[in-house]
Amino acid sequence: MERMKNLASQKPVVIFSKSSCCMCYTVETLFSDLGVNVTVYELDKDPKGREMEVVLAQLIGRKVPAVFIGGDLIGATDEVMTLHLGGKLVPLLKAAGALWV
Template sequence: MDRVMRLVSKNAVVIFSMSSCCMCHSIKQLFRGLGVNVVVYELDEDTRGREMENVLVRLLGRNPPVPAVFIGGELVGPTDSVMSLHLNGSLVPMLKAAGALWL
């Protein structure tokens, strides 16, 4: 738990992902398309990925836990949560408040 929380506290936007996950790819593209410099941790490419995945399962209450998006150190959630925020117009203000966008 400490490792995950330490990683998310260091950057405005952090995405925990799996390199072969299409929903993870879509979320990464969304943020990059908005001009956000995201930090991505590919769990399947990290030596401690399984350990972090177990922490994310507990935090999200779902398996698989990816994509898991953190903005401003806070868990936003998986794809459906991020897309809901984007569609209702809340995502960009959240990103600005976290210092991830300067528009």
């Protein structure tokens, strides 16, 4: 958990992902379309990825995607989309320094 917190706090938007996950791709595409430069850690390509997946499953009920904004865990796809559709994602991204619009 400590390693994930450290990685998540280094950039405004961090996504723990898997290269074969369609929901991960969807979330990454949303941020890209918004003009956000995200840092993606693909757990299936990380030697400690399995350990991180276990922690994420305990925290959010699923392994990936796990989205951190401003170092805070936002959640998975459902939480990100709920924020976006509710008009709360962009202000959160601005507050984290990920958007300057």
